[in-house]
Amino acid sequence: MGRVTERRRVVRVRGGVAGTRPDTLVAEEPLEIRLGGKPLAITMRTPGDDFALAVGFLVSEGVVGSADDVRAVTYCEGAAEDGSNTYNVVNVQLAPGVALPDITLERNVYTTSSCGLCGKASLDAVRTATRFPPAADPVRLPVGLVGELPDRLRAAQKVFDRTGGLHAAGLFSAGGELLDVREDVGRHNAVDKIIGRAVQAGRLPLAGSVLLVSGRASFELAQKAVMAGIPVLAAVSAPSSLAVDLAQEAGLTLIGFLRGGDMNIYAGEERIEFPAPVGQGVSQRP
Incomplete structure (x- = not known):
């Protein structure tokens, strides 16, 4: 397996x-x-948790929703030029009865470490x-607890401490407990690894x-x-307009610019509890 x-x-x-x-x-x-x-997709990633990344x-x-939908995940034999296994090609076999998707099997989809799936389909x-x-x-969630999460995530970023070059995704309980953390050159890869590990552990949906x-x-x-059924997504930087549209339509709480206890809530603010009513006329810019 490749090195981190x-x-x-x-x-x-x-x-x-x-x-x-x-x-x-x-x-x-x-x-x-x-x-x-x-072939389904190619992504640039940091080696490690490759099976979880693929499942996530x-x-x-929308291809799988539980561990029962997956029969096996393996590295591909004979994929290397010398006929040996390669740790850069993963094959997923679906369980009997799980329908093959028609979304990408006819085209080789390329994803980068920075932007995720290029040309992803719309909200529909x-x-x-x-x-x-x-x-x-x-x-x-109490607003004060939400403000503490970035520091808790940062404290768990072991590889970032050595390289300064990794994104991270952290999954927290409603009480603020760090349930899982993954690091990768791509934010979307780190999230896929978290979701894939949850599938493997039989913990989907992540309510x-x-x-x-x-x-x-x-x-x-x-x-x-x-x-993945996650009700709250928070980021330390800005969301995109389409992310806000999706959050509002799907009932996802979306938080951006989460830094030092400050934040912008773009959707689903009813899930965030404040010690006092939210003030009127507050600027929406950080």
């Missing part, structure tokens, strides 16, 4: 003085996801495929939970939260 980090020579300049030293970098390698032996990706695409695709709509989830991501909240991340 790699060492490279770097010229380090401090105070105008240059010197050479080894530096620890986060690894980035392609992962091809196959479904029933047919299939959840977000999520409407038709959602198995665990979060709208009815009754979870409530009553909070998903916190480093960086921004794109449509793809909102989609993944909705498809």
